[in-house]
Amino acid sequence: MLSAGLVATAMRRLEWRVPQLTVQPPGGATLVNLPTIVFAGGAQTQTLTTTLLTQAVTIEARPVSYAWDFGDGARLVTAKPGRPYPDLDVAHRYPRPGRFQVALATSFVGRFRAGDGPWRPIPGQLVLASTPQPLRVVEARPQLRGE
Template structure:
C-alpha cells in the first residue's frame, strides 16, 4: 500500500539493504538543502543611479532550470530547480511578485518609480519549484518551494537638474 510518503514501485532500495526507503520527504529535504545561486538582478539605468519619478527598469537573466545530482540512500537522484516566481524588493517599502523575469530596455515589464531622493537597496528573491527522478526514471514533482534571497544593490535616486546651455 502506498500512502504517498513512499515512492511507487522501482523507487525503493532492495529488501536486503535495510529498512530505509527513499521517500518524497527525503527528496524534499534534499531539495530544500540545495545550494542554489541567487538570481542576478539587473537595474536600468545602470551604474547605481536613477532619477526620481522615472521608470527604473528591473530584470533578471537567471531563468533557466538548475540541475544537481545527489546520492540519497545509495541512489542517484537528479533534482531540478526551476525559477517560478520573482519577488522584487525595491528598497523603499514597495515590492512586487511576478512570474515574469522582466526584460531589458526597451521592453519595460518590471519598473518602479522612486518618489524621493535617497539611497535604496533593491533586491530580488527567487522562488523555485522542483522535480526529481531516481536514476533514469520518470520525473516527479517535489512538493513545496524553495526561496533564495538575493543581496541588495546600492541604487541612488536623484533629481534631474535642468541647465540651459548656449549655442
C-alpha cells in the first residue's frame, strides 16, 4: 500500500510548472514611492500522474500561499497570486533608490489517489521558487527646459 510519505517524496521530485513572477511597470525599472505591482502568472492547480510501486498515482498540487521578497528587506505573504495593473492586489513602494531582486516562492498543498481510489492528503507543502526579477528603483528629478 502507498504511504502518504512516499507520495510526498515523489511529489517533490516531479516537474511542476513554476508560477511566473511578473513585475509592473515592465522594463525592470520603477520609481521611488510608486506602487510596484507583482503577480504570479500561471498559479493554478496542477495534476500529474506517475507510477509508484507499480501503481498509477495521480497527484494534485493546489497553490495556497505566495511569499514575496521585494529585495529591500520587505516581505509579504498572500493567499492570492495578485493581478496585473490596474489592480493593486500585491504592490510594494520602494522608499529609496537602488538595485533589487524581487523573488517569489509559491506554496502548494497536495492530495493523491492510486488508480480510481479516494483522494488522500499529502503531508507538508511543496514550495516552488520562481525566477527572481532584477529591478532598478530610481528617483524622478524634475527638470525645466527652455525652448
